[in-house]
Amino acid sequence: MISKLKNLFSKNKNPLDIPLDKLKESKIKLDVQIRKLENEMANIDDQITALFEKAKNAKSRSEELTIATKIKTLNQRKKQLQNSHALLNKQMRFIDNLLVIKENEVILKSTPLWNTLSKMSPEELEKALINLRLNSENVINTLNTALGITDDTLSMASEEYDEDIEDILKTIHAVKEGELDVEDAKEIVSEEKKNKDRILFE
Numbered sequence: 001m002i003s004k005l006k007n008l009f010s011k012n013k014n015p016l017d018i019p020l021d022k023l024k025e026s027k028i029k030l031d032v033q034i035r036k037l038e039n040e041m042a043n044i045d046d047q048i049t050a051l052f053e054k055a056k057n058a059k060s061r062s063e064e065l066t067i068a069t070k071i072k073t074l075n076q077r078k079k080q081l082q083n084s085h086a087l088l089n090k091q092m093r094f095i096d097n098l099l100v101i102k103e104n105e106v107i108l109k110s111t112p113l114w115n116t117l118s119k120m121s122p123e124e125l126e127k128a129l130i131n132l133r134l135n136s137e138n139v140i141n142t143l144n145t146a147l148g149i150t151d152d153t154l155s156m157a158s159e160e161y162d163e164d165i166e167d168i169l170k171t172i173h174a175v176k177e178g179e180l181d182v183e184d185a186k187e188i189v190s191e192e193k194k195n196k197d198r199i200l201f202e
Contacts, residue, residue, distance in 0.1 A: 037085045
């Protein structure tokens with residue numbers, strides 16, 4: 001399946017780099033293909049129904065055999081179309097999920113999730129997203145669950161994301177060891193923040 005997705009997004013190495021309008025355009029094209037397959041399958045069903053009706057009046061085994069052969073051929077064609085339909089639906093689900101991610105990109109970039117997603121290969125990203133049904137309300141929780149990101153993992157990632165976290169942790173440990181009381185700890189943390197802000201704006 002990933003080869004077909006690469007055909008859709010041949011100019012993009014990472015699906016997360018695909019512009020939103022390009023994703024929407026690809027979704028429209030896929031929708032047209034899916035509807036075309038559905039119409040063809042419905043047409044085959046009509047043909048098979050007509051053949052069975054015709055078989056009711058068959059006068060000989062030879063005529064029945066001819067009808068049966070046509071039905072078999074149509075069924076084989078329908079099975080091929082069903083396989084293609086299932087594949088296109090998976091592609092559609094992948095694109096739908098990418099759309100949700102792109103539409104919530106600003107929010108996701110403020111979490112460790114974006115870093116995890118960005119480091120995934122197209123194949124890994126496809127595997128992670130293909131069976132999900134994301135929406136703006138569940139995107140973070142669903143991705144956390146799907147990617148196996150636990151609270152501990154998020155905490156560790158957040159530590160890397162926030163440069164002040166190490167200093168705060170040291171202060172917390174000092175409080176736990178009885179070296180500082182809470183009020184002193186609050187002042188230390190606040191003072192460190194002021195100092196960093198002052199350096200930043202000097």
